[in-house]
Amino acid sequence: MCKFLYIYILIIMSKVIFYYQTFKTQNNELISLDSILYNDSPVTHIHVASIHFGLDDNKPYIHLNNRDPYNEYFDNVWKTINKAYLKGKTIVAMIGGAGGGYSSLFSDFEVYYKLLYDFLKDKSYITGIDIDVEEICDINNIKKLINRITNDFGENYIISVAPVQSSLSNDVPGMGGFCYKDLIKSKEGSYIDYINCQAYNDYTLNALDAIINNSYKVENIVMGMISGQDYKSELEKMVRKYGAQFGGIFVWEYYNTIPSPKEWTKIVADILNSV
Numbered sequence: 001m002c003k004f005l006y007i008y009i010l011i012i013m014s015k016v017i018f019y020y021q022t023f024k025t026q027n028n029e030l031i032s033l034d035s036i037l038y039n040d041s042p043v044t045h046i047h048v049a050s051i052h053f054g055l056d057d058n059k060p061y062i063h064l065n066n067r068d069p070y071n072e073y074f075d076n077v078w079k080t081i082n083k084a085y086l087k088g089k090t091i092v093a094m095i096g097g098a099g100g101g102y103s104s105l106f107s108d109f110e111v112y113y114k115l116l117y118d119f120l121k122d123k124s125y126i127t128g129i130d131i132d133v134e135e136i137c138d139i140n141n142i143k144k145l146i147n148r149i150t151n152d153f154g155e156n157y158i159i160s161v162a163p164v165q166s167s168l169s170n171d172v173p174g175m176g177g178f179c180y181k182d183l184i185k186s187k188e189g190s191y192i193d194y195i196n197c198q199a200y201n202d203y204t205l206n207a208l209d210a211i212i213n214n215s216y217k218v219e220n221i222v223m224g225m226i227s228g229q230d231y232k233s234e235l236e237k238m239v240r241k242y243g244a245q246f247g248g249i250f251v252w253e254y255y256n257t258i259p260s261p262k263e264w265t266k267i268v269a270d271i272l273n274s275v
Helices: 002-013 072-086 102-107 109-122 139-153 180-184 205-213 232-245 261-272
Strands: 015-020 045-056 059-064 090-096 126-132 158-161 194-198 221-226 248-252
Touching (some): 045 102, 045 109, 045 126, 090 102, 102 109, 102 139, 139 158, 139 180, 205 221, 205 232, 232 261
Parallel strands (some): 015 045, 015 248, 158 194, 194 221, 221 248
Antiparallel strands (some): 045 059
16 A cells, blocks of 8 residues: 555656647648547646747747747647646746747847737646756846746746756756856746756766756756657666656657657656556
């Protein structure tokens, strides 16, 4: 009986996250989230990628990838995302990533933030933002964004960040040009719920240990992989060592997850339940 209780606690604490950016096939068919919405699915979060800002004929815009998020192209996308929300999955909007977005956002913050605010209010099933900074950015601007989101949406609104593994295991600037420990230790850092660690080049227990030894809390670290990356044996080691404290796992991205999104979730669930 105690063993089953322990497994239950482990699943509740460990996040299982899909990034969802490719929404349609080449034939313009929806890549639905239905395959991971089965009963007892371990998936906890869907991070919808990616929000960007810019100018079109000198008019400020907010885009989801390369389209207006209100474009009819996304009608069925939002339906499948809302369905996931109604199934109990937490929906988070990722800002930035490889396509950038922060230089535009902070070039005219009040204008672009209003577009973001309206978008998040309109899509009320989105209950958080993922700050993925992959361009040089002033840490004070990131703090400003965190403060505004917290003030406008409340302290329960989810905020995550997505640094690369090397900028967590060592106190070196990440892709944003600032030290993540400085952000985490700040007042604004107290509003960050979890850290999606891009462990694409070193998905190992040793990498996670190095992060923990650098004064990060294991329950706050979600170890992330690129689809197709070898992960099973190292994930098993992480779960065995950290048990119910293990922060979780994410995969970039949903549409090409190997062997399939559904099979991946079942493999992950078996590993989480193996201790």
